[in-house]
Amino acid sequence: MPDKLEKQDPLLSDEEIIAIAIALYQGVYTPKNLPLSIYELTIKRLQQAVFDGFGNNAIKLPATSEEYKMLSDLLDSIKIFSGAKTFCFTLTMEGLLVENGNIISQELFITKTKEAFKIFYENWLNAEYETAITQAESAADQVKFLKQKHIFPLLEYVAVEDEKLCGLCGPLDGMIRRVDDPIWITCSPARHIRCRCKRVQRGYWVNETIIPANLPEVSPFLKSASWKTRQVFPKNHPYFTDIPEKYLPFAKRNFNLPL
Ligand SMILES: [Zn+2]
Numbered sequence: 001m002p003d004k005l006e007k008q009d010p011l012l013s014d015e016e017i018i019a020i021a022i023a024l025y026q027g028v029y030t031p032k033n034l035p036l037s038i039y040e041l042t043i044k045r046l047q048q049a050v051f052d053g054f055g056n057n058a059i060k061l062p063a064t065s066e067e068y069k070m071l072s073d074l075l076d077s078i079k080i081f082s083g084a085k086t087f088c089f090t091l092t093m094e095g096l097l098v099e100n101g102n103i104i105s106q107e108l109f110i111t112k113t114k115e116a117f118k119i120f121y122e123n124w125l126n127a128e129y130e131t132a133i134t135q136a137e138s139a140a141d142q143v144k145f146l147k148q149k150h151i152f153p154l155l156e157y158v159a160v161e162d163e164k165l166c167g168l169c170g171p172l173d174g175m176i177r178r179v180d181d182p183i184w185i186t187c188s189p190a191r192h193i194r195c196r197c198k199r200v201q202r203g204y205w206v207n208e209t210i211i212p213a214n215l216p217e218v219s220p221f222l223k224s225a226s227w228k229t230r231q232v233f234p235k236n237h238p239y240f241t242d243i244p245e246k247y248l249p250f251a252k253r254n255f256n257l258p259l
Helices: 014-025 036-054 056-060 066-096 106-147 161-165 245-252
Strands: 154-158 176-178 198-202
Touching: 014 036, 014 066, 014 106, 036 056, 036 066, 036 106, 066 106, 066 245, 106 198
Parallel strands: none
Antiparallel strands: 154 176, 154 198
């Protein structure tokens, strides 16, 4: 995994964002009729992150392999996540249409759409991209670790440079435990958004270390390892938990978006 991630291309051009804004303003897109293009582009972007994290040869895996099954589950979870993200964005925009009981001007709405788009599809999407790389890498690693545990029975948590000072990862840096220790269910990277830590195989020549006490709480959706949930962003991510109740049956049908 590269240490410095390249800046991602914008998901949409300015003209395309304006077109989306106008369609939202005119009620073409609503929380019940989501913009398919944004959904599909989000899937493409985040599935690329999964491939990046999983390794270059992921595409050539035999369909019966453990790796392939893990990869497929992670890729599927990206679709569900992208649907929820598209919904949250569209619902946010619907909420911005009205101010003090009046519908705002189209011009102002376009400005607000650009601002919200920047938050959802630049700031947050980039963070999600980086996190998805680590989540996928962690899951791919786990499959390998289990296969090779007779040779490498131990794993060490390794925090990359700047993360040694991270309150969530720093205390785990250097922790060595057996491959099948349940601690890894709750203490595998990613421990936070943009986490770039990893676990490294160790042989019989090292000893287990103690589990650090009083580890700080991580975000609920990163509490269980990606290899355990088999999801990049599980269902307790805010995009899912923030869905208003009246939309839940619709959410169950993936917001009528194709899977
Ligand atoms: Zn970390």
